[in-house]
Structure formats: structure tokens, C-alpha cells
Amino acid sequence: MAVKTLTPMMRQYLEIKEDYKDAFLFFRLGDFYEMFFEDALNASQILEITLTSRDGGQTGKIPMCGVPYHSSAGYIETLVRKGYKVAICEQTEDPALAKGIVRREVIQLITPGTLTEGRTVGEKSNVYIGSAGRTGEGEYALVRIDLSTGEGTATYAGRDPKSLVSEAEALQIREIVVPDELYLDLHEQAQARSILLSIENEEADRDWETALTDACPAPIRPSAARLLRYLERTQKRSLSHLQPIVYREQKSVLSIDPNSRRNLELVRSIRGGGEKGSLFWLLDETVTAMGGRRLKQWIHEPLAGKDAILERTDAVEELIADFFVRGEVRELLKGVYDIERLAGKVALGNATGRELAQLRRSLSQAGPIRGSLAASGGEKLKRMAGSIDPCTDVLAILERSITDDPPISNKEGGVIREGYHARLDELRDASKNGKDWIAALEAEERSRTGIKSLKIGYNRVFGYYIEVTKSNVHLIDQERYERKQTLANAERYITPELKEKEAIILNADEEALILEAELFQAVRDEVRRHIPSIQALADCLSTLDVLTAFAEVSEKYRFVKPVFNEGREMKIIGGRHPVVEKMLDDGTYVPNDCILDEGSNMLLITGPNMSGKSTYMRQVALTVIMAQIGCFVPADRAELPVTDQIFTRIGAADDLAGGQSTFMVEMMESRLALANATPDSLLLFDEIGRGTSTYDGMALAQAMMEHIHDHIGANTLFSTHYHELTGLSETLGRLKNVHVAAAEQNGRVIFLHKVKDGAADKSYGIQVAELAGLPESVIRRADELLGEFEAEKPASEPYTEPEGQLSLFDEAGEETDSAKPAGSQSGLAGEIEGLDLLRMTPMDAFQWLHGMQERLKRNGR
Numbered sequence: 001m002a003v004k005t006l007t008p009m010m011r012q013y014l015e016i017k018e019d020y021k022d023a024f025l026f027f028r029l030g031d032f033y034e035m036f037f038e039d040a041l042n043a044s045q046i047l048e049i050t051l052t053s054r055d056g057g058q059t060g061k062i063p064m065c066g067v068p069y070h071s072s073a074g075y076i077e078t079l080v081r082k083g084y085k086v087a088i089c090e091q092t093e094d095p096a097l098a099k100g101i102v103r104r105e106v107i108q109l110i111t112p113g114t115l116t117e118g119r120t121v122g123e124k125s126n127v128y129i130g131s132a133g134r135t136g137e138g139e140y141a142l143v144r145i146d147l148s149t150g151e152g153t154a155t156y157a158g159r160d161p162k163s164l165v166s167e168a169e170a171l172q173i174r175e176i177v178v179p180d181e182l183y184l185d186l187h188e189q190a191q192a193r194s195i196l197l198s199i200e201n202e203e204a205d206r207d208w209e210t211a212l213t214d215a216c217p218a219p220i221r222p223s224a225a226r227l228l229r230y231l232e233r234t235q236k237r238s239l240s241h242l243q244p245i246v247y248r249e250q251k252s253v254l255s256i257d258p259n260s261r262r263n264l265e266l267v268r269s270i271r272g273g274g275e276k277g278s279l280f281w282l283l284d285e286t287v288t289a290m291g292g293r294r295l296k297q298w299i300h301e302p303l304a305g306k307d308a309i310l311e312r313t314d315a316v317e318e319l320i321a322d323f324f325v326r327g328e329v330r331e332l333l334k335g336v337y338d339i340e341r342l343a344g345k346v347a348l349g350n351a352t353g354r355e356l357a358q359l360r361r362s363l364s365q366a367g368p369i370r371g372s373l374a375a376s377g378g379e380k381l382k383r384m385a386g387s388i389d390p391c392t393d394v395l396a397i398l399e400r401s402i403t404d405d406p407p408i409s410n411k412e413g414g415v416i417r418e419g420y421h422a423r424l425d426e427l428r429d430a431s432k433n434g435k436d437w438i439a440a441l442e443a444e445e446r447s448r449t450g451i452k453s454l455k456i457g458y459n460r461v462f463g464y465y466i467e468v469t470k471s472n473v474h475l476i477d478q479e480r481y482e483r484k485q486t487l488a489n490a491e492r493y494i495t496p497e498l499k500e501k502e503a504i505i506l507n508a509d510e511e512a513l514i515l516e517a518e519l520f521q522a523v524r525d526e527v528r529r530h531i532p533s534i535q536a537l538a539d540c541l542s543t544l545d546v547l548t549a550f551a552e553v554s555e556k557y558r559f560v561k562p563v564f565n566e567g568r569e570m571k572i573i574g575g576r577h578p579v580v581e582k583m584l585d586d587g588t589y590v591p592n593d594c595i596l597d598e599g600s601n602m603l604l605i606t607g608p609n610m611s612g613k614s615t616y617m618r619q620v621a622l623t624v625i626m627a628q629i630g631c632f633v634p635a636d637r638a639e640l641p642v643t644d645q646i647f648t649r650i651g652a653a654d655d656l657a658g659g660q661s662t663f664m665v666e667m668m669e670s671r672l673a674l675a676n677a678t679p680d681s682l683l684l685f686d687e688i689g690r691g692t693s694t695y696d697g698m699a700l701a702q703a704m705m706e707h708i709h710d711h712i713g714a715n716t717l718f719s720t721h722y723h724e725l726t727g728l729s730e731t732l733g734r735l736k737n738v739h740v741a742a743a744e745q746n747g748r749v750i751f752l753h754k755v756k757d758g759a760a761d762k763s764y765g766i767q768v769a770e771l772a773g774l775p776e777s778v779i780r781r782a783d784e785l786l787g788e789f790e791a792e793k794p795a796s797e798p799y800t801e802p803e804g805q806l807s808l809f810d811e812a813g814e815e816t817d818s819a820k821p822a823g824s825q826s827g828l829a830g831e832i833e834g835l836d837l838l839r840m841t842p843m844d845a846f847q848w849l850h851g852m853q854e855r856l857k858r859n860g861r
């Protein structure tokens with residue numbers, strides 16, 4: 001484009017746009033933000049606003065669209081939510097004083113990871129911006145910061161792009177800042193998960209001591225530095241509320257891989273995707289937004305150290321015991337606003353008078369909360385009381401300076417309290433006296449002239465005026481009144497005294513507004529100096545909120561305090577799935593025990609479809625997680641080890657977004673578990689291998705169980721429909737069979753949901769299908785076919801006699817007669833034994849099987 005031929009303003013636009021090519025440039029023009037060229041074409045479509053054009057000088061018409069300044073927030077949010085960036089370009093000098101074109105600058109770049117306000121910024125959710133880098137060792141470092149609250153954490157996140165991006169997704173990161181060289185590596189994965197990648201190659205030159213906690217390892221630091229640089233560059237505001245970034249050492253938390261978090265429905269349910277039905281939903285009895293966010297963080301990162309866990313569970317126990325203190329604390333907490341975000345707003349410079357009043361109200365609750373905890377009998381609660389600093393300095397400043405009920409916006413004044421500043425009081429007095437004088441004048445003029453309808457009004461153009469209807473004009477003193485404006489049926493006048501008072505009032509008002517803005521700014525700056533203590537208080541109160549919520553739910557749902565042992569034994573008596581139990585809501589949930597010990601730490605769970613196998617497995621995982629976030633657990637009694645990692649392979653949440661097939665996801669999750677699990681881990685495998693052919697599936701399932709048994713030794717729950725696998729308990733010493741019981745009544749299956757020792761005897765597949773309402777004809781036919789299959793199959797074939805089937809895989813083979821296929825196939829076992837499976841491809845195996853089948857057919861003839 002021939003830039004020279006453009007108007008000067010469009011040249012200014014293009015110069016600024018040059019630096020923000022990847023963003024929508026909101027260019028301030030009077031009361032509008034305008035967009036031009038491509039931006040206008042795209043935004044008009046996305047935002048469904050009218051596309052117009054503007055004269056661009058010799059270039060002709062330029063596409064343009066705009067949104068009013070006052071309602072811009074919603075439009076900005078829409079664009080950012082959709083993954084775009086918006087650069088806000090303001091006029092940075094007074095148009096009245098500008099020589100030529102008004103100076104304009106981008107004052108903020110709003111991106112998906114830095115959107116701190118708006119409808120869609122959930123109160124109880126964090127908005128994280130992340131930053132990734134690669135360490136010398138080839139591992140990814142992942143740092144995240146919530147700009148609205150100032151908190152930041154850092155971790156290592158695996159070695160491949162997929163694990164990094166899915167970890168970022170699990171950590172609710174919406175945008176990842178990366179250096180150039182990582183962009184291509186991560187691009188595809190990030191796009192699949194709707195995470196924006198932004199490039200930043202420079203590092204911030206902030207004081208590093210304050211940006212990171214000491215524990216943060218050196219390889220992570222460059223990622224943090226780039227993130228801070230990006231924030232400095234895009235926000236162009238004070239970031240003084242950013243707290244030191246805390247390093248999350250993998251060992252200190254119970255690690256749950258992203259798929260497992262999803263599968264276990266920790267913060268979101270799989271069906272529907274909302275919070276309802278998740279563990280968070282069940283436990284969230286917090287009363288502050290900060291508490292809600294803290295609870296989510298805890299659920300994301302349960303603890304893995306006994307002492308740290310006991311700090312929490314002991315406090316919960318004390319809060320349960322002290323009903324009175326708990327009630328009082330919860331009541332007081334209800335008066336606490338989101339001080340963490342309020343502190344963020346103070347730092348970012350956009351806290352209003354009303355928000356400072358909210359901060360004041362919140363701080364005023366801290367003292368009583370501390371008092372209440374201190375008066376309780378509990379040792380932990382007393383200790384918590386000691387760590388609450390109610391920020392009395394800040395409270396005193398706010399009490400002195402801010403009015404009781406400031407208006408939503410600061411524009412009209414009314415924020416600074418009377419008595420706070422002598423000059424402001426004087427000005428307000430002057431204005432008030434002037435207004436009183438005018439009110440008196442109105443009364444006086446009415447009685448003097450006898451015109452009842454005479455009134456004194458005000459508008460911006462003419463200032464104060466005396467208005468008299470036309471029919472009364474003859475009654476006034478024409479000498480004293482100067483006519484200023486004529487309306488349809490009234491005349492407006494001024495008098496010299498009125499103008500004199502007007503000058504006093506307007507000057508006083510104007511000066512008062514300016515002074516008030518200055519005073520407010522000073523108060524805000526003063527508060528800003530105390531941000532670290534406000535954040536410390538926010539930290540204490542959010543923790544307290546979550547602990548009291550734990551006490552509430554634990555009492556309400558009859559949870560018990562878990563006992564942690566030093567070993568790996570797990571003894572859950574009368575355990576329940578807390579969410580399913582709540583959903584049933586009729587007391588029909590059937591509690592079950594789960595005992596894993598030295599002798600048997602692997603359970604192979606069989607039972608009909610719908611009997612409750614997967615619910616049972618999930619309840620064990622949830623019990624472990626609840627215990628390790630410091631909550632009580634849904635059981636009559638629970639003795640638990642401290643688990644270091646949980647891996648699950650539970651169906652339902654297939655990674656279609658990531659472009660994986662069901663079976664592939666299953667295998668990848670299994671690989672993750674087998675590669676990373678330790679003896680202290682908990683593994684849950686729900687129907688492994690069902691995504692492929694029966695033999696493949698069964699073979700994989702058995703091989704995995706053997707591997708876990710022989711090489712990992714972790715507590716493991718394995719559910720299966722392959723009854724053939726139940727014989728494995730004979731060879732794997734620590735594997736125990738259990739089944740979820742069902743009964744049959746009049747040909748119909750009845751689910752008992754009770755977990756019992758031993759393997760299930762029947763699968764009831766067809767009965768369950770009948771329950772699901774499959775057409776009767778199909779059910780009848782299936783029954784018929786089942787009868788045929790069972791009758792046709794020789795004793796040695798799968799499905800009829802578990803032991804027989806199993807022996808096909810049995811190394812020894814010759815132990816049972818049934819292992820030897822009948823008659824002429826007597827060499828089969830030997831041949832199978834001779835196969836070098838590790839060197840065979842699936843195709844080889846298939847061909848071998850095919851050949852074998854051909855032989856059998858020939859022999860049969």
C-alpha cells in the first residue's frame with residue numbers, strides 16, 4: 001500500500017499496527033474504538049458489527065468498523081475468548097492541546113492468558129498465562145502466573161510436546177509464551193487444545209531475587225524471565241503484585257496425569273463438561289471466591305507428604321469438633337471479598353473507590369476471624385490465628401479516607417471521606433454553600449416575583465439560569481435579568497450574582513474533583529505498598545475457607561479422618577464413591593471395602609456390565625485424593641499409605657481433540673503408567689484391551705498385569721470382562737480375584753453392587769442389554785446365538801471354561817489336559833510355546849493364526 005497517499009491519521013494507525021500485527025488494534029477515535037483494513041473485515045464478522053468505510057485520502061475508501069468505548073469490554077472479551085489478542089490504543093494527549101494529529105499509543109495488549117476481568121472470568125477459577133522452555137537436559141519447564149491474583153508456580157513438564165501441552169491444559173493455562181525455537185514443536189498440540197502460543201525471545205530485567213522463590217531450579221528461570229518480559233511488554237502497568245514464583249517439586253505433590261484428572265472427574269464431569277458431578281462440585285462449600293480457587297488448586301495438586309497432609313486434616317478435625325468457631329468463621333468469611341484480585345487491581349492501577357471499600361470490609365473481618373480462631377480449643381486453629389495479620393495499617397488508611405458507600409465509578413467524586421483532607425472539605429463547603437445560596441435565591445425570587453413556577457436550573461452550556469414560563473415574563477425585573485436562551489414556552493435568564501456564585505461552585509467542584517482524584521491515587525499507592533501483607537492475608541483466609549468447607553462436607557456426608565501408615569497397605573472399610581452417593585441421594589449406595597496389603601496388592605475385578613466395577617475403582621482413587629488434599633474420606637474407616645502417583649486407564653474420555661483413537665489413547669495411558677509408576681503409586685486399569693480384538697486385548701491385559709506384578713509392585717485395581725484372566729491369580733501371588741455381585745431373578749439381572757472375594761461366574765451381558773431396552777427380537781436372537789456358541793465350542797475354546805482358555809496363555813501349558821487342544825492338534829501348545837512373540841509383528845501373528853485355522857479346517861474335514 002502506498003502509505004504516503006494516506007491521511008496522516010491513517011499513517012499513524014499503520015505505524016502502530018506494524019508492532020501489533022497479530023492483534024486486533026482498537027484505535028481510539030473520540031468515543032469509539034475503530035478498526036481498519038483486515039482487522040475491520042475480520043472483526044465485523046466475528047463481532048457481528050456493521051462494516052463501514054472511511055476516506056483514506058488518495059487511497060480511497062478504507063474498510064472500517066468500530067465499537068463504542070463505553071461498551072467495548074464485552075467485545076474485547078469476545079475476541080479474547082476466541083483466542084485473539086486485542087491491542088488497546090488510546091489518545092495519550094489532550095486533543096485540545098495537540099498540535100496536528102493527537103498522539104496515540106498502545107496502552108495494553110489483552111490476550112487469552114492476561115484477561116483479568118469480565119463476564120467469563122470465573123470467580124472461582126484462575127486465569128493462567130504460561131511460559132515454556134526447554135532445559136539443557138531436554139526437559140520442558142512450565143511456568144504459570146495468574147495476572148489477576150499475582151500467584152505463580154513452576155514445574156517440569158515431561159520431555160515431549162504432547163505431555164507439555166496436556167499438562168498446560170490441565171493447569172488451565174490458556175496461552176503459552178515460548179521462544180521462537182519452540183514454536184513449531186508445540187504449535188500443532190497447542191492448536192488442538194485451543195491454547196494460544198505467543199512468542200517472546202527476550203528476558204525481563206527484573207530483580208530476580210523477588211521474582212522466584214529460592215527453591216526454583218536454575219533451568220526453569222529463563223522461562224520465568226521470558227514470561228515476566230512478556231507481561232511487562234503487554235501490560236505496560238505496574239506488576240508489583242506478582243508474588244514470587246513457587247517451584248512445585250514433583251515429589252511434594254501427588255502426581256495425577258492430565259488424562260486421569262479428566263477421567264476421575266476432579267473439577268469437571270466428563271459428560272456435560274460442567275462442574276456438576278465433579279469432586280470439586282461435591283467439596284465446594286467454600287464461601288469466598290478465593291477459597292473456591294484454592295480448593296481447585298489443592299485438587300489439582302494433592303500433597304504427597306504425611307506431615308503436610310496432617311496439618312490440614314488435623315485442622316479439619318478441630319473445625320468439626322468446634323462447631324461454634326466453625327460457624328462463626330464461616331459467617332465472617334462471607335464478608336470477605338476477593339482480596340487477592342482486589343490487590344491485583346490495586347497493583348494494576350484499576351481499583352475503584354468501591355473496590356477499596358470492599359477491601360476495607362474484607363480486612364475488617366480479619367481481626368474477628370483471628371479472634372475466633374484464637375479462642376478455640378484447637379492447637380492448629382490457634383496456630384492459624386497467629387499467622388493471620390489483619391493488615392491494620394491498610395484498614396486504618398481505608399477507614400480514614402474512603403466514604404462508606406462509594407459510587408461504582410470514580411468519575412463523579414464522592415470517594416474521599418469528609419474530614420480526610422482540609423482543602424477538599426473547604427472546596428466541598430464552598431460548592432455546597434453556593435448551591436444552598438442558589439436554592440435560597442430560587443425561593444426568594446419566587447416570592448419576590450410571585451411566579452410559583454420560577455426555577456433555577458443548570459446545564460453544561462449555559463451554566464445556572466433562572467427559568468420563567470413565557471406567560472410570566474412580564475412579572476420579572478427586566479433590568480436585573482439578562483436573557484440568555486429562549487425555549488418554546490419559557491425564557492432563561494441569568495443575573496450577575498448568579499454567575500458569580502456559579503463561578504465559585506464550578507471552580508470548587510472542578511478543583512475538588514481533581515484533588516479527590518489525586519488523594520485517591522495517593523491512597524491507592526499507599527495500599528499498594530502493603531500488597532505483600534494483603535496477599536499473605538488472602539492466602540491464610542483462602543486456606544481457612546477450604547478447611548472449613550472440608551469440615552462442613554465431612555460432617556454432612558459422614559466422612560472419616562484417614563489414618564496414614566508408613567507402608568503401602570490400604571484398608572478402606574465401608575468406602576463409598578462420594579459423588580455417586582450424593583447423586584443417588586436416597587441412601588441406596590452400597591459401601592464396599594478395599595483391602596490391599598503385602599499379600600495381595602492387586603485386585604482383579606470381574607462382574608457384569610453396570611455392576612459397579614468402575615465406580616468401585618474410582619472411589620478408591622477419590623478416597624486417596626481426598627485424603628491427600630487434607631479432607632476426610634467417604635468410608636467408615638480408612639487406613640492409607642501416602643501415594644505418590646495415580647495412573648488410570650478408565651474409559652469414556654477419549655482424546656478425540658488430540659486426534660487419537662480410543663485404543664491408541666488406552667495404550668498411551670498404559671504406557672505412561674508402566675513407565676512411571678513406582679511401588680508407592682496407585683494404578684487403575686478399567687477393562688484394558690477392550691478396544692481391540694479379544695485375543696490381542698487379553699494378551700495385552702495379562703502382559704501388563706504380569707509386568708506390574710513382577711516389576712512395579714504398585715497397588716493396582718484391574719477390572720476385566722475377560723473371565724479367562726481370573727486364573728492368573730494362581731501364578732501371580734499378589735493378585736487377588738474379587739467380583740461385584742449380581743443376582744438373577746425371573747431371568748432379570750439384579751445389581752447388588754457388593755464387592756466380594758473370588759471371580760464372577762457369569763457375565764449377564766444379554767440381560768443388561770435387555771435392561772437397556774434393546775428390541776426384544778434382538779435379545780431373543782442373542783440368547784439363541786449364545787446357546788449355539790456355548791454348545792458348539794469344544795471345552796478348550798475360549799469363554800466356556802475359564803481355566804481352559806487361560807491355559808492357552810499358560811507358560812507351562814501341559815499342566816492341565818484342557819491346555820492340549822483335542823486330538824490331531826496336540827502339537828498346537830508346543831507350537832505356541834515356540835513362538836518368538838517379541839520378534840513377531842501383529843501381521844506375522846495374524847498369518848500364523850490364519851495358517852493354523854486353515855490346518856484345523858483341513859483336519860476337521
Ligand SMILES: Nc1ncnc2c1ncn2[C@@H]1O[C@H](COP(=O)(O)OP(=O)(O)OP(=O)(O)O)[C@@H](O)[C@H]1O
Nearest residue numbers: 588589590591608609610611612613614615616753
Ligand atoms: N456401590 C454402589 N451402590 C449403588 N449404586 C452403584 C454402586 N456402584 C455403582 N452403582 C451404580 O451402577 C452404575 C454402573 O456402575 P459402573 O459404571 O461402575 O459399572 P461397571 O461395572 O463399570 O459397568 P461396565 O462394565 O458396563 O462399564 C453407576 O452409574 C451407579 O449408578
